């Protein structure tokens with residue numbers, strides 16, 4: 001064996017050691033599911049009544065399930081004005097005749113517009129009398145999975161946000177960025193648009209897009225809220241329709257691409273060596 005082969009072997013051993021210690025744990029870390037909307041199950045699909053006789057024009061729908069982060073999904077549907085017979089309708093959970101998997105499907109019609117808020121804050125009562133969400137801030141989760149995950153992913157089946165830029169979404173998180181100071185709670189909000197599509201697509205938001213404390217708050221989070229078609233920043237559109245398959249947090253995709261490149265390089269090297277012999 002000449003020096004060239006010895007050097008090559010050393011490089012290979014170092015590469016394998018790096019692969020095992022740095023890349024493999026990240027690549028095989030599991031995503032964390034916030035909500036896959038598989039609950040309620042078949043036959044328990046919840047339809048939001050197409051119009052509300054309630055003077056607040058709001059509907060509070062809660063589902064508890066161990067598959068939902070924190071054990072519960074709180075959903076508030078608000079018609080931003082006097083509701084009509086076609087203001088809003090929804091499917092939440094599994095409806096095999098319409099979709100293959102559990103979904104959140106919201107269909108809203110003409111003015112006034114409707115906004116929908118999903119809240120994950122642990123199991124709480126909210127305010128069923130006045131139809132308002134209460135933030136219990138009792139989630140207590142590390143959504144970074146020890147620093148591995150770096151982004152939220154909303155998996156849409158379709159979206160029609162009506163606005164030229166698409167569907168407006170606000171994501172609000174609360175948590176203690178310093179685990180040694182659990183009482184110092186920070187609230188971070190990210191506003192953005194999701195482009196319209198009639199096909200399946202993913203909408204990702206990196207934790208760092210929430211600001212310099214984003215990753216730290218996601219590492220010690222106590223509540224998570226999604227505001228669809230909200231008017232909090234001065235805009236809410238009529239006729240908005242969305243079908244959402246799941247929300248989860250995942251690692252950076254480039255880590256998986258890197259792993260694929262490394263594995264591919266080893267395969268090519270092995271193949272060439274065998275051919276040379």
Ligand SMILES: [Ca+2]
Pocket residue numbers: 072073074119120121122123124136
């Ligand atoms: Ca709750």
Ligand SMILES: [Ca+2]
Pocket residue numbers: 074119121124125126133134135136
């Ligand atoms: Ca709540």
Ligand SMILES: [Ca+2]
Pocket residue numbers: 036037038101102103244245246
């Ligand atoms: Ca689903």
